[in-house]
Amino acid sequence: METRIEKIKQQLQSQGYKLTPQREATVRVLLENEQDHLSAEDVFMLVKDKAPEIGLATVYRTLELLSELHVLEKMNFGDGVARYDLRDDNSRHHHHHLICVQCGAVDEIMEDWLGPFEERLEQEFYFQVLDHRLDFQGICYRCSDRGKPDSLNKSH
């Protein structure tokens, strides 16, 4: 945790930005809720416990800045608000998502299934892939009363 904050601090400083108390509080909220795909409003509510004086605009600016630094992934699941996801700094692409249409849960699959297709895209479609996004909508294990599958614990 601390080392991850330290790393983010360095990323900020290397671009001339500062890790202010507000930014640090925001990052901590994101780290503590890493699985959750929080919206800006969600982050704002949570970060107010740590830094009650913070303004919503600051949260938006921080999330925007961290997205530009590729610390975060800004995402849109179609419910009208942007959501943010901490990025594994070693993985080139984002995770795949399992979105439950019943309870709204979003689980992540940490494997990358798309490598072979990206090769095909370059060769057959003349398309140079920089990133991808793969989401599945359906019914999650909670809503069909099955235990948590091992597969979802693999990488976290």
Added chain:
Amino acid sequence: METRIEKIKQQLQSQGYKLTPQREATVRVLLENEQDHLSAEDVFMLVKDKAPEIGLATVYRTLELLSELHVLEKMNFGDGVARYDLRDDNSRHHHHHLICVQCGAVDEIMEDWLGPFEERLEQEFYFQVLDHRLDFQGICYRCSDRGKPDSLNKSH
């Protein structure tokens, strides 16, 4: 074209809705720009030629209604506006998209690459797949000065 409108008319009527002139004009615009992923504003501009008196709210309401009937797919590519895509009524899932980060073009891949993964999801992740979404971001053939690949003409 006419038979597709007739079919949509029947879908509407079976749920107690009417195919008004405004709705028909909107559907025609969507059919004529099937490859284009139009925003509500785009549709509004185009539909005004056919029905100049139409209001933007009516376009929004029509798009929302058609999405509920699964005639359209409401989609969000992250630029702050919803975009709409006619749905093949015989295909269970949406298309895959190639989104160019340079010129903004969105091409479609008509094949479904994900069947084998969906089986894995049900078995290993206890996730019952209803739909999916696969988008690639990168540089399209136009922006890298290559001809249009045959692969993009396959199914249309």
Added chain:
DNA sequence: TTCCCTGCAAAGGTTTTGCAATTAA
């Protein structure tokens, strides 16, 4: 000092809603 950063309030852009009038079935 100097530049970055903040909170607040105002503005921006997209989408939804209330309402009285109109219209398709």
Added chain:
DNA sequence: TTAATTGCAAAACCTTTGCAGGGAA
């Protein structure tokens, strides 16, 4: 007839921006 539908304007939302004050190097 009558329930659905429309256009307009206002409202609701999420997000961004302008600005004056504050703070770290």
